[in-house]
Amino acid sequence: MAGEAPEADVLVIFGITGDLARKMTYRALYRLEQHGLLRCEIVGVAADDIGLDDLVSRARESIAESGTTVDDEVFTRLAGRLDYLSGDVTEHEVYRQLASRIHRYQRPLFYLEMPPSLFAPIVEQLGKADLLTGATVAVEKPFGHDLDSARDLNARLHDVLDESQILRVDHFLGKEPVIELEYLRFANLALAEIWDRHTVSSIQITMAEDFGVTDRGSFYDKVGALRDVVQNHLMQVLALVAMEPPAGDTADELRDKKCEVFRAMPALDPAHCVRGQYEGYLDVDGVEAGSTTETFVAMRLEIDNWRWSGVPIFLRAGKGLPERVTEVRLLLRRTPKLAFLRKSTQVDANQIVLRIDPDPGMRMHLTAMGKQTWQNVHLQTLFAGELGEPLEPYERLLHSAMSGDHSLFARQDAVEETWRIVQPLLDNPPPVHTYPTGSWGPDEADSVVRGHAHWQEPWLGE
Numbered sequence: 256m257a258g259e260a261p262e263a264d265v266l267v268i269f270g271i272t273g274d275l276a277r278k279m280t281y282r283a284l285y286r287l288e289q290h291g292l293l294r295c296e297i298v299g300v301a302a303d304d305i306g307l308d309d310l311v312s313r314a315r316e317s318i319a320e321s322g323t324t325v326d327d328e329v330f331t332r333l334a335g336r337l338d339y340l341s342g343d344v345t346e347h348e349v350y351r352q353l354a355s356r357i358h359r360y361q362r363p364l365f366y367l368e369m370p371p372s373l374f375a376p377i378v379e380q381l382g383k384a385d386l387l388t389g390a391t392v393a394v395e396k397p398f399g400h401d402l403d404s405a406r407d408l409n410a411r412l413h414d415v416l417d418e419s420q421i422l423r424v425d426h427f428l429g430k431e432p433v434i435e436l437e438y439l440r441f442a443n444l445a446l447a448e449i450w451d452r453h454t455v456s457s458i459q460i461t462m463a464e465d466f467g468v469t470d471r472g473s474f475y476d477k478v479g480a481l482r483d484v485v486q487n488h489l490m491q492v493l494a495l496v497a498m499e500p501p502a503g504d505t506a507d508e509l510r511d512k513k514c515e516v517f518r519a520m521p522a523l524d525p526a527h528c529v530r531g532q533y534e535g536y537l538d539v540d541g542v543e544a545g546s547t548t549e550t551f552v553a554m555r556l557e558i559d560n561w562r563w564s565g566v567p568i569f570l571r572a573g574k575g576l577p578e579r580v581t582e583v584r585l586l587l588r589r590t591p592k593l594a595f596l597r598k599s600t601q602v603d604a605n606q607i608v609l610r611i612d613p614d615p616g617m618r619m620h621l622t623a624m625g626k627q628t629w630q631n632v633h634l635q636t637l638f639a640g641e642l643g644e645p646l647e648p649y650e651r652l653l654h655s656a657m658s659g660d661h662s663l664f665a666r667q668d669a670v671e672e673t674w675r676i677v678q679p680l681l682d683n684p685p686p687v688h689t690y691p692t693g694s695w696g697p698d699e700a701d702s703v704v705r706g707h708a709h710w711q712e713p714w715l716g717e
Contacts, residue, residue, distance in 0.1 A: 260419070260659035263364035263391065264295050265357050269344060269377060270368035271299030272313065275395065279426075280368065281317040283649035288333040289326065292654050298338045298356055300349065310339045344369070344377055350384035357386070364656055366393045375411035382415035393422040393656050396487050397478075398665070401681055402674040409667050422656050423665040427488040429648030429655075431638060432615035434663075436495040436583075437509075439609070439617065446607070449587065451562045456604065457707050458496065459584040460489055462572040466579070467533060467692065468550070472541030479548040480530075481677055484572050490517070490673040491665065492611070493568065496583055497558055506662035510669065517672035519560040523680045527555040531697040532687045533575030547687045550574045553700040554680075569704050575692040580713040581611040602629050608714050615639070618714055635714075 270276065276299075287293040299310060311334045319325050340356060342349035357363055365381060367374055374394050381387050392412075399405030412421055427433055440446055449455070462484055468475045475483070494513035501508040531551030536542060551573030558568065587605040606620035618635035638645070646654070655663050688697035695710065704710055 260391065260661060261362050261389070262294070262659050263657045264362045265298065265360040266295055266364050266366065266653075266657060267298045267300060267353065267357065268366045268368060269300045269373075271310070271339070272301040272303045272305070273368055275368045277313070277317045278321070279649045280653075281314045282321040282323060283647060283653050285314075285318045285323065285325075285329065285333055286647065286650045287654055288336075289329045293333070293336070295336070295657065296338065296360075297336045298340060298353070300340045300342070300344065300353065302341065302343060304341050305339070307337065307339045311337060344373060344380070347380060347383065350380045350386065354384050354386055361389050363390045364393065365390060366653075366656070368395060371395075371397055371399070371408070375408060378412055378415055387415060387420070391420050391422060391656065392416060393424050393664075395424050397482060398423055398487075398670045399674065400478075400482060402671065402678050405671055405674045409671070413667075418667055419661075421667070422661060423667075423670060424652060424656075425487050425491055425665055426648045426652065427611075428491055428663045428665070429646075429650075429652040430611055430615070431642075431645035432609060432611045433492055433495060435615075435638065436492070436609065441500045450585075452564055452566045454587050455566055455585050456588045457566060457586045457704075458568045459586065459704075459708075459711055460493060460496075460568070460570045460582070461584070461710075461713055462489055462581045463576040463695075463713065464574045464579050465576055465693075467575050468536065468539050468542070470540070472539035474541070475550075476542045476546050476548045480550055480552045480572050480574070481680060485552060485554075485570065486673050486677045487665075489570055489572060490676070491669075492583060493556075493570070494669070496585075497563055497568075499562070506660065506664075507666075509662050510666045514666065514669045514672060515560075516558060517669055517676065519558050519563075520672075520676050521557055521559060522676055522678060523554060523556065525680055525683045525685050527703060528680055528685055529553045529697060529700045529703055530685050530687045531573060531690045531700065533573075533692050534689050535692060536575075547684070549684075549687055551576075551690065551696040551700070552680075553696060553703045555703050556676075567707060569707070569710070571696065571700060571703075571710065573696050575690075576695055577693050578713060578715055579613065580715060582713050583609045583611070584711055586708050586711075603631060604708070606711070610714050615645075 315325060315330060340352055367377055378392055399408050440450055494516045497516045498512040501512050530549035533550050536550055537546060553571040556568040585607040589604050602622045608618040610616050614637055616635060616637035618633055621632045622629055623632045652663055688699045690697040
């Protein structure tokens, strides 16, 4: 899908001295340089009063801290692309200086690694400085904190930008197994023919983290699990699980199909949702006394369309759980009872599991007759062994943004639809139940799947 939009000829990163740059961006840029995929100059903008040499030193240090062995030749090439502009991004002077730095370029990519409250002000200042002609602007999640704020943000951005100029970055969309979902489903008849309500009895999506909020208490307490990972990451994964095949290979044809899924989903019913908070959360620095922010959420969703009508979708996400794992699991309907299948009622239903993190791969749960009784048989593959080392999420997303491929970025209508779906849970949140750290959440989460297969233990290890 590369080449839908012109390739960027300069990358401008607002917030290049921030936490995201330190943890992800420098490493991604280094790897792109290493693979010969970086072809433009890079201008960093931030408030830190430092020089270019200091920025280069920070970049090298951050790359090394990420576990990457720094090749001097590769880093020298990357450092040669860097420029730095210090200043207050709310002041016009920064944009006057930026215009003089990039005046010779025609297709800038502005990447806003900034707090969401600054998205619209920065874009408006870029417009006043006449820097948006031929430009693309990438913004990091969250895109609003509810439906109204998402609409307000989109309206302000659209005052100065066309939708085709806006890239909404969700790093989950850059993960290799998330991208593979589309191809596994539609390139393999064995999967395509069973991927619907006739064969699938339910879907479970789990995103578990085995750590707590740590030093992010003041941020997380205003967000919670629903806003942090469900409305964005997991909804985007669900769309790829459930969508119809796109008619063509353009970004908008893919995003049309994903948005069709969201439009077919009724808003969440708080009665089918359980919220939890791990024991000790209230002791984290920055968390308000008596906070009812959820660190765990479990819910039941529906998709009212021809393919998925009647198939419940169960989703859970949380911190302080036993393992770090993200997976999609399709539970298939049971085979009919036949006389020659002795004790067939003991046969477990087949399952298809796609593991997104860690060690991405796919597993099928089948059943065979052992010496005395039924036994489960697992057919599985790890993608790294079969497909080689993939691009990392931010590496892939930066490359896609610079090369004009918009397929890995969320569109306005999808963002607003996902906020619509979760809004009832924001307006009328159920009570929060505490759970021990290292458990799979509060016991009340079992009520979400009552009448269906219980929550499945995630696929761990090889």
